[in-house]
Amino acid sequence: xxxLNLERPPRGGAQxxxxxxxxxxxxxxxxxxxxxxxxDDRGNRFIDVISGAMAASLGQGNERVLKAMYEQGMKHTFSxxxxxxxxxxxxxxxxxxxxxxxxFERVHLSSGGSESVEMAIKFLRQxxxxxxxxxxxxxxxxxxxxxxxxxxxxxxTGDEDAASVWGPMAVFGEKxxxxxxxRPPFGTTSEDxxxxxxxxxxxxxxxxxxENVLAFMxxxxxxxxxxxxxxxxxxxxxxxRVCDKYGVFLVFDEIVSACRSGxxxxxxxxxxxxxxxxxxxxxxxxxYTPIGAMMxxxxxxxxxxxxxxFNLSHTYNANPITCAGAAAVLDEMVDRDLIGxxxxxxxxxxxxxxxxxxNSPIVGDVRGQGLMLAVEYVRDKMxxxxxxxxxxASDRIRQIGVENGLMxxxxxxxxxxxxxxxxxxxxxxxxxxxxxxxxxxxxxxxAAFVDEMVRAKVL
Numbered sequence: 001x002x003x004l005n006l007e008r009p010p011r012g013g014a015q016x017x018x019x020x021x022x023x024x025x026x027x028x029x030x031x032x033x034x035x036x037x038x039x040d041d042r043g044n045r046f047i048d049v050i051s052g053a054m055a056a057s058l059g060q061g062n063e064r065v066l067k068a069m070y071e072q073g074m075k076h077t078f079s080x081x082x083x084x085x086x087x088x089x090x091x092x093x094x095x096x097x098x099x100x101x102x103x104f105e106r107v108h109l110s111s112g113g114s115e116s117v118e119m120a121i122k123f124l125r126q127x128x129x130x131x132x133x134x135x136x137x138x139x140x141x142x143x144x145x146x147x148x149x150x151x152x153x154x155x156x157t158g159d160e161d162a163a164s165v166w167g168p169m170a171v172f173g174e175k176x177x178x179x180x181x182x183r184p185p186f187g188t189t190s191e192d193x194x195x196x197x198x199x200x201x202x203x204x205x206x207x208x209x210x211e212n213v214l215a216f217m218x219x220x221x222x223x224x225x226x227x228x229x230x231x232x233x234x235x236x237x238x239x240x241r242v243c244d245k246y247g248v249f250l251v252f253d254e255i256v257s258a259c260r261s262g263x264x265x266x267x268x269x270x271x272x273x274x275x276x277x278x279x280x281x282x283x284x285x286x287x288y289t290p291i292g293a294m295m296x297x298x299x300x301x302x303x304x305x306x307x308x309x310f311n312l313s314h315t316y317n318a319n320p321i322t323c324a325g326a327a328a329v330l331d332e333m334v335d336r337d338l339i340g341x342x343x344x345x346x347x348x349x350x351x352x353x354x355x356x357x358x359n360s361p362i363v364g365d366v367r368g369q370g371l372m373l374a375v376e377y378v379r380d381k382m383x384x385x386x387x388x389x390x391x392x393a394s395d396r397i398r399q400i401g402v403e404n405g406l407m408x409x410x411x412x413x414x415x416x417x418x419x420x421x422x423x424x425x426x427x428x429x430x431x432x433x434x435x436x437x438x439x440x441x442x443x444x445x446x447a448a449f450v451d452e453m454v455r456a457k458v459l
Contacts, residue, residue, distance in 0.1 A: 023392075023410075026399045033060025036427045036434060038407060046402070047438050050409040051427050054223060054256045054372070055282035058332055059427040065288045065328040072324035081318045088323035095330045096284070096293055099264040103274055105298035108310075109291060109318040113255040113281035114148030116292030117156070117217075120277045123310050124215050124249050127300060130307040136214040140204055140248075142178035142197075144418050146225035147217065147253055156217060158225065160414050174208065176200040178222070179231040182365040182376060183384065183419060190232040197231070198238035202246075210246035215277075217251040220266040221372055225413050227421035228368030236273035249276045255292070259283040259333060259428070260372040262343025269369075276300075289325040290316075338428040346370035348432060352439035353424065360446055361459060362393070371428060375442075376421040379459070386416050391458065393449065394420045400448050404441045 008017070016024045028040035036059045037045050051057060058065065072088060079086055093107035100107075108123065110116040121139060128136040141147065145158035154162050155170040163172060177185035179197040186196025205213050216239060222229035243250040250273075257266040258280035267275055281292035304310055316322070333339050350366060350373055357363040357375070364378035377393045379385045387393040394410035401408040408422050426438060453459040 023395060026402055028402060028407075035059045035061070036430050044405070046405050046407040047426070047434070047441065048407045049401070049422075049424055049426055049438060049442070050407060051425050052287050053282070053409070054423065054425045055285075056287040057259060057283045057338070057428045058286040058288070058329060059429045062286075062288070062329075062332060064332055065286070065325050068328035069289065069321050069325040073321045076320050078320060080315070082313055086318075086320050086323075088320045088327065089318040092318075092323040092327045092330075093293075095327055096295065099330065099334075100278065100295050101265075101268070103297045104278060104295035106296050106301035108294040108296075109323070110281075110293070111314060111316045111319075112290050112292045113279070114150045114153045114292075115314065116255070116279045116281055116294050117148045117153050117253060118150060119312065120251055120279050120294040120296075121152075121156075121215065121217075122312055123294065123296065123304075124251070124277065126308065126310050126312075127304050128214060130304055133211070135212050138208050138213045139173035140201065140208075140213065140216045141173055141175055142218055143175035144178055144222075144225045144414050145175075145219060145253075146223055146413070158414075160417065174204055176204050178226060178229065178418075179235045180226060180229055180418065181231065181367060182229075191234055194232035194235035195238065198235055198242060201239055202242045205242065205246045205248060210248065213246065213248050215249040215251050216243055217253055219253045219257065220270070221257040221261060221369055223256040224409070224411055224423055227374035227376055227419065228372050228423055228425075229374075230367060230369050233270065236270040240273040243276075251275055251277045251279065253279050255279055255281040256283075256425075257369075257372055259339050260342055260425070261370040262340065262346065264339055266369070284329065285322065285326050286329045288329065289319075289322040291322050291326050333428070336429075342370040342428055345428075345430060345432070345435060346373065349373060349424065349426075349435045349439070352435065353442075356439065356443045356446065359443075360450065362450055362453075363446065368424075371426060371430070373424045374421045375424060375446075376419050378419075384419075386420055387458070389416060391453075394422055396452070397422060397445055397449050401442070401445045404445045404448075406438070406441050406445060408445075 030038045031041050032039050039045050096107045097105050141156045143158035147153045147156045151170045154166050155172040177197050179194040181190040184193025186193050252267050252275040278295045285291040353366040357366050362377050364381050365376040379387050398408040398410045
């Protein structure tokens with residue numbers, strides 16, 4: 001396999017053949033992994049700064065997880081959840097519910113993030129319908145935001161460019177301005193922006209009619225779409241107040257943030273803003289197995305079961321091998337206190353990134369929580385001017401990062417209208433020495449890009 005031609009083969013080929021050629025230059029061919037590192041077919045080693053896709057929380061080659069999946073597969077490979085039960089399903093959901101805490105006693109499993117987002121909204125729709133609130137169909141989300149890549153979740157994702165392609169096929173939800181901390185949509189401070197965004201939510205519910213609004217869905221810590229944006233705390237208390245006032249469900253999309261903020265759920269940082277439903281995915285399987293989960297209260301789920309039931313499923317929901325793997329992932333996180341360590345290690349990493357910002361002419365902001373951080377790039381730090389689209393700064397930095405032993409990620413959602421960044425989201429098993437190594441390599445990478453821009457007279 002190592003000798004296959006993966007660039008432009010006559011048949012088959014790697015997945016990136018489907019992507020824009022402009023954005024796939026210099027992609028290394030990865031042949032193995034070890035801990036936080038991945039290695040290409042030329043022997044080069046890279047720090048996985050982005051944990052694959054903000055998901056490989058345990059890094060590569062965790063024997064405990066792989067052994068659990070193998071042993072489960074040898075004992076019981078599959079049975080369908082609509083016609084039978086199995087123990088790995090119950091064991092995993094018990095672990096998830098215990099970590100999530102009161103109000104999240106029921107856990108519905110899916111095959112990934114987008115599917116779990118859909119299941120959460122479908123569940124709330126079925127619950128409202130069964131309770132006689134049949135007009136509640138409208139979903140409000142943030143602009144920008146990200147909630148998945150299916151036709152349904154594309155409609156809820158806050159991407160201004162999506163409608164041009166998918167508009168005739170998708171149902172687009174209502175959007176309000178995201179409470180961006182670096183580029184507040186209202187006023188000049190993060191608190192101003194958060195208060196204004198919460199007021200916009202209330203205004204949107206009134207405009208649509210509360211009887212028509214099913215849910216408000218948000219990321220408590222933004223992913224790639226906002227560069228680890230963390231709203232001011234006032235946003236959380238205000239949106240909970242608004243949702244309660246108008247009878248609108250509050251949904252936290254924690255597909256990325258779960259396990260990374262220093263607590264199992266980012267929601268746990270805001271006890272006065274408990275969501276009605278939480279969604280997670282990436283860290284739950286840690287890329288060892290595809291899985292997502294929707295968490296809700298026993299009160300809601302059991303009430304609906306007595307009315308109509310929530311009778312939707314997909315073939316691979318609660319696959320036994322997947323459940324065994326995810327349970328082992330959570331056991332690793334708990335036994336090694338990786339969730340708690342994310343807070344301490346995140347502080348060290350954030351301090352190193354802040355140092356890079358202080359010394360770099362293009363790093364305008366460092367933000368995030370725990371081991372879910374981001375570095376925002378600007379052409380001018382005073383005005384917060386972004387680089388022009390023909391430069392695509394974050395992707396060029398990704399390419400230079402490969403030369404410096406870093407695996408970065410870039411995707412310029414919304415055409416860079418809300419900024420451009422690199423998300424720094426390493427595996428939770430990273431050590432303090434490895435954090436220093438990562439930061440040193442990133443600093444050299446950014447400095448090399450600055451030199452290029454100076455020579456090109458962009459800076």
